[in-house]
Amino acid sequence: MKRVTTETLTIDNLAECFEYHPWDEEQQAVGAKVRSILEAAARVIMEFVPACPDRTVALRKIREARMDANSAITHHPPPDFPTLTQRDAVLAYSPP
Numbered sequence: 170m171k172r173v174t175t176e177t178l179t180i181d182n183l184a185e186c187f188e189y190h191p192w193d194e195e196q197q198a199v200g201a202k203v204r205s206i207l208e209a210a211a212r213v214i215m216e217f218v219p220a221c222p223d224r225t226v227a228l229r230k231i232r233e234a235r236m237d238a239n240s241a242i243t244h245h246p247p248p249d250f251p252t253l254t255q256r257d258a259v260l261a262y263s264p265p
Contacts, residue, residue: 190243203238207231 178186192200211231218224 186244192243196242200239200242203242204235207235207238 211228214224214227214231218227
């Protein structure tokens with residue numbers, strides 16, 4: 170799959186942006202982690218921030234962040250990005 174960026178978006182590859190692209194296992198794991206964290210952020214806002222137009226905007230931006238993250242996971246997988254398992258191993262490491 171060719172990566173699509175705003176710089177390379179053309180009439181010829183426009184359809185690629187709107188097609189369904191099933192995720193592989195790694196993308197599913199990363200997507201689940203992103204969704205979990207963003208949902209937690211939304212819950213904190215809903216529980217502790219007074220209901221008002223600004224809270225509505227904050228929640229909407231979290232939803233937008235989820236959608237943009239999903240798009241990045243789908244369309245821009247860095248070839249040398251460590252897998253989720255590798256990243257978890259690094260995060261779990263504690264120096265002696």
